[in-house]
Amino acid sequence: MSLFDDFLVRALVAGLGLAITAGPLGCFVIWRRMSYFGDTMAHSALLGVALAFLLDINLMLGVFCVAIIVSLSLIALQSRKAVSTDALLGILSHSALALGLVLVAFMTWVRFDLMGLLFGDILSVSHSDLLLIFGGGAAVLGIIVAMWRPLLAATVNNDLAAAEGLKPETSQLVLMLLMACVIAIAMKIVGILLITAMLIIPAATARWLSATPEGMAAVASIAGMISVSLGLWGSVQFDSPSGPSIVVAALLLFLAAMAAGHIKHGWLAGRK
Amino acid sequence: MALIELEGVGVERQGRWLIRNVDLQIDRGKIVTLIGPNGAGKSTLAKAALGVMPVSEGRVKRSSGLTVGYVPQKLAIDWTMPLTVERLMSLTGSPKKGEVEEALEMVGIPHLKHSGVQQLSGGEFQRALLARAYLRKPDLLVLDEPVQGVDFSGEIALYELIGRIRDQLNCGILLISHDLHIVMAQTDTVICLNGHVCCRGRPEEVAVSPEFQNLFGTLGAPIGIYRHHHDHSHLPDGRVMRSDGSVHDNCCGCGDEEGEGHSHNHDHDHGHHHNHNQGDRA
Numbered sequence: 001m002s003l004f005d006d007f008l009v010r011a012l013v014a015g016l017g018l019a020i021t022a023g024p025l026g027c028f029v030i031w032r033r034m035s036y037f038g039d040t041m042a043h044s045a046l047l048g049v050a051l052a053f054l055l056d057i058n059l060m061l062g063v064f065c066v067a068i069i070v071s072l073s074l075i076a077l078q079s080r081k082a083v084s085t086d087a088l089l090g091i092l093s094h095s096a097l098a099l100g101l102v103l104v105a106f107m108t109w110v111r112f113d114l115m116g117l118l119f120g121d122i123l124s125v126s127h128s129d130l131l132l133i134f135g136g137g138a139a140v141l142g143i144i145v146a147m148w149r150p151l152l153a154a155t156v157n158n159d160l161a162a163a164e165g166l167k168p169e170t171s172q173l174v175l176m177l178l179m180a181c182v183i184a185i186a187m188k189i190v191g192i193l194l195i196t197a198m199l200i201i202p203a204a205t206a207r208w209l210s211a212t213p214e215g216m217a218a219v220a221s222i223a224g225m226i227s228v229s230l231g232l233w234g235s236v237q238f239d240s241p242s243g244p245s246i247v248v249a250a251l252l253l254f255l256a257a258m259a260a261g262h263i264k265h266g267w268l269a270g271r272k
Numbered sequence: 273m274a275l276i277e278l279e280g281v282g283v284e285r286q287g288r289w290l291i292r293n294v295d296l297q298i299d300r301g302k303i304v305t306l307i308g309p310n311g312a313g314k315s316t317l318a319k320a321a322l323g324v325m326p327v328s329e330g331r332v333k334r335s336s337g338l339t340v341g342y343v344p345q346k347l348a349i350d351w352t353m354p355l356t357v358e359r360l361m362s363l364t365g366s367p368k369k370g371e372v373e374e375a376l377e378m379v380g381i382p383h384l385k386h387s388g389v390q391q392l393s394g395g396e397f398q399r400a401l402l403a404r405a406y407l408r409k410p411d412l413l414v415l416d417e418p419v420q421g422v423d424f425s426g427e428i429a430l431y432e433l434i435g436r437i438r439d440q441l442n443c444g445i446l447l448i449s450h451d452l453h454i455v456m457a458q459t460d461t462v463i464c465l466n467g468h469v470c471c472r473g474r475p476e477e478v479a480v481s482p483e484f485q486n487l488f489g490t491l492g493a494p495i496g497i498y499r500h501h502h503d504h505s506h507l508p509d510g511r512v513m514r515s516d517g518s519v520h521d522n523c524c525g526c527g528d529e530e531g532e533g534h535s536h537n538h539d540h541d542h543g544h545h546h547n548h549n550q551g552d553r554a
Contacts, residue, residue: 030352031350031352031353033350149363149364152363153363153364155353156347156349156353156355156363157344157347159319159322159324159342159344160342160344160347160363160364161364162322162323162324163319163322163323163324163340163342163344163414164340164341164342164364164365164408165340165364166364207352207354210354211354211356211388212354212355212356212359213353213354213355213359215354216353216354
C-alpha cells in the first residue's frame with residue numbers, strides 16, 4: 001500500500017501540482033489582461049468533455065483540443081473587427097458552455113457528473129490523473145522557464161520585442177497552448193467554472209508581495225499551493241465542496257496580501 | 273555601408289496609405305531626424321524600417337546581424353507587473369556585471385536602480401529606456417519621440433546624451449520628433465515627413481549669437497533650427513498649395529500623372545485635414 005492510495009493525499013498532490021503550474025501562467029494572464037480570454041477557453045471545456053465521449057478519446061485531450069479551437073477562432077474573429085472583443089468573448093464563452101450543456105444532455109447513454117465537471121471533483125483524482133497533471137504541469141513549467149525572456153518582453157511591449165528580434169507572435173501562440181494545457185489539467189480539480197480563479201487569484205495575491213516579474217511568478221505558485229492546502233483542509237473540516245473551498249481560500253489569501261500591501265506601501269501602491 | 277536602406281517604401285492599411293514612396297538610408301555613426309505633424313506616418317516609417325510592420329510596397333534592406341536598440345513612442349508598463357529599473361535593463365538581453373550601473377550612470381539615473389518603473393517621472397522613464405537600449409550596444413538606435421513629456425532644458429540634456437551615445441557606440445540613430453523646427457544640432461539629415469517625404473536637409477546651428485554661447489559654452493548648442501524647403505504647403509482642407517500659388521489635390525506633381533483610378537490622392541489628407549475636422553466638431 002503506497003501513500004497515494006489515500007484519496008485525500010492524491011487530491012492534495014494533484015492540487016499542489018496544479019498550483020505550481022498555474023502560478024507563473026496566471027501572472028501572464030494578469031499582465032496581458034487575458035482573464036476573460038482564459039474564462040472563454042475554460043467554458044469551452046464542457047464541449048471538449050462531450051466531444052471526447054463521442055469520439056472516445058481521452059478527456060483531457062478533448063478539452064485541450066476544443067480550448068485551442070475556441071481560442072484560434074477568437075483570434076480569427078477579432079481581426080475581422082465586426083464585434084468588439086469583449087462582446088466576442090461573451091458570445092464565445094457562453095455559447096461554448098451552453099453548447100456543451102446541450103450536448104451532454106443529449107448523450108443519455110453516458111452518466112455525467114455535471115456538478116463535478118462544473119465545480120471540480122478533486123477527491124476523485126486517480127493515479128493516471130496524477131501522472132497527467134504532473135507530466136503536463138512539468139511540460140508547461142519547462143516551456144515557461146525556457147521561453148521566459150521572449151514571453152516577458154512581448155508582454156511588456158510587442159513592438160519592442162519584435163524590433164529586438166524576440167518574435168512576439170510565437171509568444172502569444174505559446175501562451176495560448178499553455179493555457180489550454182492548464183485548463184485541461186485543472187478541470188478535474190476546480191471545475192470548468194472556477195479554473196480562471198486558480199490562474200488569476202494567486203497571481204494577483206503575489207502582485208502585492210513582489211518587486212520583480214520572476215518574484216511574482218514564484219510567489220503566485222506558493223500562494224496557489226497554500227490555497228490548495230487550506231481549501232482542502234477546510235473542505236474536510238467543514239464538509240464543503242472541495243473546488244469552491246480552494247477558491248475561497250485563495251480569495252482569503254488575496255485579501256490578506258492586499259491588506260499587507262496597503263500597510264506597507266500605502267493605498268494603491270505602485271499605481272501612479 | 274548603410275545599416276538600413278529603404279527604397280520607395282509604402283505602407284497601406286485598410287485602404288489608406290500611411291506612408292508612400294519613402295526613401296531612407298541610415299549609415300553607421302550618422303543621426304537621421306524624422307520630423308512631421310501628428311499622423312504623418314513617422315512611427316509607421318520607423319516600424320517599417322525595423323521590420324516590425326510589413327511594407328505594402330518598396331524594399332527594406334537591413335544589413336545582416338544588425339543589433340537594434342528601440343525606444344518605442346508608447347510604452348506603458350502595466351502596473352500589474354512589478355518591474356524595477358534594474359530588471360528593465362535586462363528585458364531583451366543579458367548585460368554583464370557592472371554594465372547596468374555604467375548605463376544608468378551614463379543617463380544620469382544611477383540612484384533609481386531599485387525603483388519601480390511605474391514610479392518614475394516622464395523624463396526619468398525616458399532616460400531608463402535610453403539606458404536599456406544603450407546597454408544592448410546596438411548598431412542602430414531607433415528613438416521614437418524620446419523627449420516626449422520632458423521640459424525644454426530636459427530636452428536639451430537628452431539631446432546631449434543622445435549625441436554622447438552616438439559618439440561612444442558609433443551607431444546609426446533614427447530620431448523621431450514632432451517638433452517641426454527645433455531639432456538636435458548634431459543631426460546629419462533631417463527628413464520632413466507627411467505621408468511622403470516633403471523635404472530633407474541639414475539643421476542650422478543656433479549657437480551663433482552670444483546669448484546662446486553664454487547658455488551652452490563654446491561647445492555650441494545641442495539644438496539646431498531646421499528651415500523647411502518645401503515647394504508646397506499643406507492647406508487645412510488637405511489640399512496642397514504649390515509655390516506658384518496654384519492649389520492641387522495633392523503634392524509632388526503625382527496627382528497630375530496618377531489621376532485615373534489610383535488611390536494616391538488619399539496620400540496627403542492626413543495631418544492637417546484631421547486637425548481641421550476636429551476643429552469643426554469642437
